[in-house]
Amino acid sequence: MTKQDLKDCHTRITPYIHRTPVLTSRLLNEICGTSIFFKCENFQRMGAFKMRGAANAILQLTAAQQSKGVVTHSSGNFAQAISLAAKSLGVKAYIVMPSTAPQVKKDAVKGYGGEIIECPPTLQDRENTSMQIQKEKGAAFLHPSNDLDVILGQGTAALELLEDQQDLEYIFTPVGGGGLIAGTALAAHFFGTNCKVIGGEPFEVDDAYRSLQSGKIETNTSTNTIADGLKTQLGDINFPIIQKHVSEIIRVEEQEIVDAMKLIWERMKIIIEPSCAVPFAALLKDKERFQNKKIGIVLSGGNVDLNHLPF
Template identity: 70%
Template structure:
C-alpha cells in the first residue's frame, strides 16, 4: 500500500458512515477551570460497541473482497478491537475469529461473545497472540486484520478526529492515548488534512512508555512490563503507525497510574459519563502539563467506555 495520507480519510468516512455512530462532543465548565484550557471531548465511549475501534474494524472489513470476507477474519486483541471486529463482522455477515489473552477483562470477552465472535484464549504475550492467530489463519483461510497497524484500520480510526474537526475546526491541539498507535496515527492524518496547524499529542502511562522512547530513539521500542491500569495501552507501535507518528507527532506526555485514576474519576463524577482507564490517560496528560495548554482550545478523544464495573479503581 502507498504511504498513508489524510486525503484518504473522507472516502473512508463515506464508506463506514452507515455502520457507525457520529459521536457527540461534550464540554465541562469545571474541567475547563481546572485545566485552564477550553476542552472538547470527542466521546467515542458512545460509539457502537463502546469504543473508537468500531471505525477501523468496519473500514478494514469493507476493504476486503467478498471472497476474502467469505473465509472470515482473524485478529488478536485484549478487548476493544476484539469487540469491534466481532460486531463489524456480524453487521456484514462475516465469521470473526478472535484471539484474546487469558488476562483480558471479562467485560470485553463477554462483549465479543455477544457480538458473535469466536474466542481463542492464549497466554498474555505478543508471541502467543501471533502464533495462535497464524495457526487459525492457516487452518481457516481467514484474513488477518491487525488491531492497530493495518493501514485500513488506521484510516478508519482517523475518522473520529475528522468528525471532531468538522465540529470544532479551530482547535489548537488534539490529545489521544497511545497503545499500538492506530488512533494517534489516524488522528494525525485527519488533522493534517483538515487543519495542519492543529498539533497532535500522545499520552501514555510511565509503565508502558514505549511510544515516548520510540520518538526519542527513532526506532520502535518495546516494554519491559505491562503493569498499568490502562489495559488498552499495553501493545506497542507498528511498522505502519510509527512512521506516521514520527512525521506528525512531536510530543508524548507520560502520566502516573494515580493520575490516570484521578482523571477517570473526574470524568465519571463531573461529566456523568463512563470512560475506561485508557481513555482517562489523555485528560491526565493535559492536567499534568496544564501550563502548556493554558488558554488553548484542546480536543481530547475519549477512546472508549468498556469498563469492568466489578473492578473499579475507586
C-alpha cells in the same frame, strides 16, 4: 495517504458507526484554564473508537476474502469491534484472546458473535495462534493497530471532531498500539489548521515515548498499568506516521490516570475506561503550557469492568 483517502474511508464506514457527540464542561475548562472539546467515542458502537477501524478494514476486503472470515488477536476493545463489525457485514470473526482477558470482555465478544480462541497471555502466542487460524480457515488477518485501513478508520473520529470544531489548536489521544494517534495525526494534518497532536502515555508502558526519542520501535519489559488498552506497542506502519506528524508524548503516573478518570465520571457524568483517561491526565499534568488554548480530546472508550474500578 491523502486527504481523499480519509474522506472516502469516512463515507464508507458511516452506515456502520455512530457519529459521536462532542461534549464540553465549564468546570473542567476552569480547572485546566483551557477550552476542551471531548470527542465521546465511549458512546461509539461497542463502546470504543475501534469500531471505526474494524469496519473499514473488513469493508476493504474482497467478497472472496470476506466469505472466509477474519481473524484478529486482542484482549478487549478490538476483539469486540471486529466481532460487531463482522456481524454487521455478515462475516465470520475468529478472535484470539489471552486467557487472562477480563471475562466481561470475553462475554461481550461472544455477545457480538465472535468465536473466541484462547491462548497464553504473550504476544508471541497471540501471533502464533492467529497464524494458525489463517492457515486452517483461510481467514484474513486484521491487526488491531498496525494496518493502514484500521489507522484510516480510527482517524475518522478526529476528522469529525475537526468538522465540529474547526479551530482546534491541539488534539490529545491515548497511545497504545498507535492506530488511534496515527489516524488522528493524519486527520489533523489534512483537516486541521496548525493543529498539533499530543499523545498521553502511562510511565509504566512508555514505549512510544522512548520510540520517539530513539527513532526505533521500543518495547516494554513490564506492563504494570491500569490502562489495560495501552499495553501494546507501536508497529512499522503507524510508527513513521507518528514520527512525522505527532508533536510529543506526555507521560503520566498511575494515580494521575485514576484522578483524571474520576474527575470525568464525577463532573461530566459519563463512563470512561482507564486508558481513555490518560490524555486528559496528560493535559491536567501540563495545564500551564496550554492556557487559553482550544483543545480536543478523543475519549477513546468506556468499556469498564465495574467489578474492578480503580476508585
